[in-house]
Amino acid sequence: MLWKRAVHEYIYFLQKMKRYYEEGDEEKKPPEQAPVEDQEPAEEVTKAIEMTPPPSNLSHRNKPKNQLISGAKDPFPGSASVTKELLSKYERPGKVKLVRNMCAQRFKSLEEKVQTAVGLTARHEVLLPEEDGYLEADEGQDTWTITQQDIAEAVDITSGSKHFNLVLPQFGPYSINYAGNGRSLLLGGRRGHVAAIDWQSKNLNCEMNVMETVNDVRWLHTQSMYAVAQLRWLHIYDSNGVELHCIKKFNDVLRMEFLRYHFLLATCSSTGFLQYLDVSVGKEVVATNVKAGRLGVMCQNPYNAVIHLGHSNGTVSLWSPSMKEPLVKMLCHRGAVRSLSVDKTGMYMASSGLDKKLTIFDIRTFRPLHSARLPLGAGTLCHSQKGLLAAGTGDVVQVYKDTRIAAPKTPYLCLSAKAPIHGLQFCPFEDVLGIGHGGGFTSMIVPGAGEANFDAMECNPYESRKQQREWEVKALLEKIPAELITLDPTKLGEVDTATLEQKQREQKERLGLDPNEKERFNPRRRLKGKSSSANLLKRKKKVGHERQRVSMSVQERKAKQQEIKEGQASPGPKSTLDRFKK
Template sequence: METVPKPGSNVPPKKDRLQAKKKKPRRYWEQETTGTAAGASPGPPHKRKRSRELRPQKPKRNDTSKKFRISKKPRELKSPGPQRTFSGAQDPFAGPAPVSVEVVRKYCRIDKSKELPHAKTKTRSRLAVAEAQEEETSVRAARSELLLAEEPGFLEGEDGEDTAKIRQADLVEAVDIASAAKHFDLNLRQFGPYRLNYSRTGRHLAFGGRRGHVAALDWVTKKLMCEINVMEAVRDIRFLHSEALLAVAQNRWLHIYDNQGIELHCVRRCDRVTRLEFLPFHFLLATASETGFLTYLDVSVGKIVAALNARAGRLSVMTQNPYNAVIHLGHSNGTVSLWSPAMKEPLVKILCHRGGVRAVAVDSTGMHMATSGLDHQLKLFDLRGTFQPLSTRTLPQGAGHLAFSQRGLLAAGMGDVVNIWAGQGKASPPSLEQPYLTHRLSGHVHGLQFCPYEDVLGVGHSGGITSMLVPGAAEPNFDGLESNPYRSRKQRQEWEVKALLEKVPAELICLDPRALAEVDVISLEQAKKERAERLGYDPDTRAPFQPKPKQKGRSSTASLVKRKRKVMDQEHRDKVRQSLEQQPQKQEKAKPTGARPSALDRFVR
């Protein structure tokens, strides 16, 4: 019997359809299960897995873990060889660039010659880490000198030419237009004589006249910020931490103004002020008065930190040491006293002149002090512990005002003449033999100050304000995070917040600020001695008791502490008992022999 074929019976089965399809090419990352098909890419050869049975296995050590193993041999550092790039070329300058040792030493702030006696292991390790971090920081600072493009200039004459004979008009003709615009004269004879002050950034200038004229301006662009007349005698003027606040010492009290000329505060506790000095890192305004008081005002909180009586009469000569924030006062008896708000007595008293002191100035490094007196002498003193005069020069007319620049130039105002002396470098004292520059003004000098980060000397005199060009006076590069003359208002506000957070307490002002980071070994030994006398024995001479470990849960932490305390108490009782037994023997030895007994002997212990 014949059967009719079903529809779709000519279609091959499912397996035959899969085989009929073309095989996909095998990729080289796919594992090869069967032989390589025709037309498929062979790919890279596969690595055969090694059997673990043929590899000898090292026995595991359970006593010491890997990270706590200490090798006795010192680890040798492999010298970095020439590195290859992707192109295959070698780097001809492999590794970090070399740095000069002298440049690194200039930025180093840790003295490794001093060693801490009897230091513990933990303390020594911390000191080693701190020294390593300091060394790395100094190396980075030395490398960053490549970014300082500006270099300090100087004025050099031709063969046999004296630079003191070069006039300001000749300098203005020789320099570029931008530098020539920094020399100007303000004719203000109506309200003179004038005192002046530059801001920390060197961008703004404030000046005040004896007849009440007060003004502040951006002296680079000649843009006036404020100009007022306080209708009272102005004796001194100072910028505070920024150019937004201004302190003016008027005839009666101390007044604070903003950069718009609006009066913000009137400090009546600071009366009859003659001189002002502002300590930027401590936010302290120091005032010297006619009554002989030196007052420190904290401008961040508005409180008076200290009011010190100098006991030397009227105070009209005052300056600050930028290195350690110590105030220097000149007196009528020829002495200069150094003051700190933490002490009620002067730190140092130096006899400088046979007559009264007229002016005092300290350089930026804090190592040299210049003084001038009524005996017509100009002296340079060493402030590094000896306080001895380094050089002396007799002037035909005594210097009434002195000022140091950032690079160590010394300016002296004698009547209507300004003389400037220069040295060999920043840390070297200026040579008083031959003046560097000389300039004659239209009136008597009443104020001197070098502009920060600009080769400019500002002079306030009875005829107004004069801005002199002094090549090589200032630092050519500024720190943009600390004193940025191009900062905006927002940047100034952020800097004020950061400076307030980093404010240094007034109690830390001392002669040597490096001593704050050192250990007072003498006080430490005295404290140990007093402790030993109080306890009756020295607890550091004997090693502490270490209890032996016990089993069955008797070596818990509480049990160990209890056993240690028990031994310590027992030792303390034995020491006290021994000291009490020795006291009667000492009294018997001190008692004179053959003395008659007295009724008061029972009160003697």
């Protein structure tokens, strides 16, 4: 929050400075130039903010700038230039060429504003304080030969302390989950051990045994609540380990994903149901029968909040709560899918199957990019914020770099956990990979894994209690409805071009009846023999004819209009004898 504000202030300051000099200029210019300046100050500003190309920059510099009374010069005239690459990073896609028409002016001014905004955003890059980097080995050395101990010794004490082991051999393999800002860690042992830890200070916030199998654990939107998928039902506990809810609608849950912008907890169960729980109101949003047997593999696409499910027949299906059928179904492996992970950009999906292959898919085109064979195959996969891919193969964790470019040949780092690996997750905003395994938990240092520059407005690892509260309120206000989850989020910005007919059909489907349908005429029963069947039929026919007539008249009117349009207006009133005309 602070840095962002600082950025704003800085930018504002820059702008102010610029204005100051510019105004001085204008005042001192000879009068014949003044009107020109008057006309296009706005344009000039925008131009300056749009990546001023070198020539225009030069022209800026050539202007006589020392026109102040004081004779002071602006040491850096004009606005600083922004490189094209930087600008293109923030470019808003979908720009349309300007067309001369009614809305051209509005169009133009808006486009200018957008470009200005892009320029300003690009300028912010300068103020991102942190740089990211990776381990680089000496010549003839490989990065994977560097052990955790080496790294921990080489880095500073605080970072070094991020490599640690929790020896918890009793309660079986651990599934883990880091909170959204990476501060708290949740451990769920298969044999019922649940613990919430502030892993950096190693403070134990709560610990308990739920005396039931724990399938998965997941933090909800704050660090004060978490969901535990237990043997039968889904339970929600608070940070002190007090059970808040037992949700019996969600039974036999195997895996969970929390969609933080939608406040949805997506669960998949051994009964084959994909369910969504709105945690802000505590209601089930939708329950879908996937019809693909036991659902034990699940991950979310952080870009569009689509849920990916892996099935035993080697297919991966993509789901959104608004559709009862999968959005996409793709065959990824010959054997069953064991694990899935989608990277932060939502472009690449890594999947591993029983065929021991690790395949990277481009999920914009749904094409496999490359594939690698791992010994024993990867049981768990996880992408880091910077795109590293961790794979848990048996009891060894291997971290791969640049998997989107080429198939991995050698790992970037690897570590043997000495027990079968069960849960993997990169800690957000930290160069740390959490490994939950049969013997407890291991925190592994993976240089270059985490995002170095965090957006404090979005997710603040250092937030205070008060900030946390405020964030919660804001996030709730900005909650995105579940229906907006689509494969392509940009679709929402498009005009719905469906025909009226289609819309009516949809309405009919949605409501279960057609609101536009006219009810059939049911002749009233009359007394005194007026309701004989013949009479009824006659009355029905009458109404039928009436309707026909109305529709006919509409048609006739249309035909007439057509005629008039074509210029064959009728010369006068028709007479009955016209028909004999030739």
